Amino acid sequence: MERKKITTIKEIAKVLNVSTSTVSRALNGHPGISPVTTDRVCKVAREQDYIPNRAAISFSKRRSYTLGLIVPEFSEPFFCSAFTAIENIASTHNYNIMIGQSYDDMETEIKIVKKFMNHRIDGLIISIAKKGSDYQQLSALEKLNIPVVFFDCVSDRTDIHFVASNLQAGLLKGIHELVAAGHHKIALINGPAALSASRQRLVAYVKGLKEHGIELKSDFIVATDLSREGNLSALNKLIELNDPPTAVVVFNDYVFLDCFGVLNSKGLKDLFQFISFGNLPDWGLFEHRPFGSIEQFPAEQGSIAANILIQLMNEMSVEEQAPVRCFQKYVDSDIIFFRDSAKVD
């Protein structure tokens, strides 16, 4: 059983007694081809079920029209919406996306990059979530002048393009509301210190408190390994403080769910006001919600990253030297409030 051959421009050319270049140009709406010829070519193409062979086109043009996307995991709704947004932008510009899930493992990431290089991707959007990654796995791409845009991660390097969320923006609003309701003892249940996401949250928390003139208390900052046990043990540390907080900022919605679930089952559902960094798609489905959930607009971040990458890729296909500059864009987070904050006595 063999695959059926698909009509090629050569065959169309033969039928019409013209050259393949003419067919190619006609099919691509090139100017400098007479309307009549163009019509005839297109007609035959249609009749013969001609389907352009992108593999051949890519090969010939030495561009794959494919961009790589590496994220930790698609089961996270955050990356799912980012993907969809990127996909939309990409397809408008006739780019395809090749996907890789790293599961936060650098080995896997390296494998994916290698695979992408085999495919000669024209550019890469990547969300690295590892501590102190030196991005070595990407140096190969750098060497080949293949543009890379980082996404959902912040680095101190000034020579890389990235788009990330400004976590502080949303948190600030949340703290503002809490303060307005009389809260000034606000704790943080952060993620593992190794995660850059944790460091970002810590920075945002510290800045947020500072801007509201709230003093930082070190025992208000606890960490969880994001397991259920870790979440609850972090929660307990706060509960057991002599002077416990009245509000808690948690690493993400899952942490909130664990904490709130336990408190609720003990009849303590109003013990703390919670603010979480949002990653669940639809709180409407949940019985219990935090006071506020910080929205990081993954779709918007994805769109921006995709647009940057496309611009960079276009520059790659041009003779002149591209201007030296770096796209580094922060998308302000926001916060969505789901409940009234109980006044503090």
Added chain:
Amino acid sequence: MERKKITTIKEIAKVLNVSTSTVSRALNGHPGISPVTTDRVCKVAREQDYIPNRAAISFSKRRSYTLGLIVPEFSEPFFCSAFTAIENIASTHNYNIMIGQSYDDMETEIKIVKKFMNHRIDGLIISIAKKGSDYQQLSALEKLNIPVVFFDCVSDRTDIHFVASNLQAGLLKGIHELVAAGHHKIALINGPAALSASRQRLVAYVKGLKEHGIELKSDFIVATDLSREGNLSALNKLIELNDPPTAVVVFNDYVFLDCFGVLNSKGLKDLFQFISFGNLPDWGLFEHRPFGSIEQFPAEQGSIAANILIQLMNEMSVEEQAPVRCFQKYVDSDIIFFRDSAKVD
């Protein structure tokens, strides 16, 4: 700014004063190339950072080593895990995946298929969720002898390959438990009649009741458009019956959440025992859970579909006529129980 050129086998050949064919063969571990030559070639390849160009390989071999995957939407955890499973199988066999989201829209589906054909995918896994689709959009693939495996959908056609979930298996168990607890008034909140998923559920429900000797009551079968309003209005229809059910099978977890949320807020959380067709990833996160949720094993379904497709694709690359037969596989669903079923008085 131009992309840097990558070493080709031609260059390696020149360095070693051998022919490109020798390099090609050496690199591919061909027999009939002396070990020494092979070593020398590989060494130079490493030194020069040789990266095989899959585009060229595909082009030359007239196989893309890419398989297409079309699903309604990746934000559904069901398809997310299916994708991951398929991806795993595919990559073991050195296949890549090209992804398309149809959003249950046939126009979009057609566009995706077209795009896939441009890329000369070697095979397709597709989950169609449309009513009475005649799969016309796939006839083009059929014409070209490109194998297609349907996934998560059932069709009466005996000439297509598919893997689907046997919804009945899990539902049967669930009904069994309900009956054991004294329930015999079991209703169904189904999805839109247009969805094949709805028809499948109805069939499973009918069979399930029958096998337990429970009489079918038409007013126990209501439908929702899957909006919150639709879900609640369906629920109300059941509540308002003169002789209401004591247990309800719902279309999926989201429907359950809506229904249960309302009942709970009215202090009626034990009015019905719910069985839902599962599509949420982790009930552990939810405060309220159904009595049982039917698991459809998307990962397993995906793996099976991928394996079937790979087998079919391999047959395509072989001279002989493939045996005429059809892979049609049902994966038994199961049910996970989250609560005790309250005894019926």
Added chain:
DNA sequence: TTGAAAGCGCTAACAG
């Protein structure tokens, strides 16, 4: 064990 040569389908100077 290796090489020569043709070809995969299409694009893009260059030339007319």
Added chain:
DNA sequence: CTGTTAGCGCTTTCAA
């Protein structure tokens, strides 16, 4: 406005 020609990087007969 159109044709000629060369070539993208690799595989694969066929011949040596």
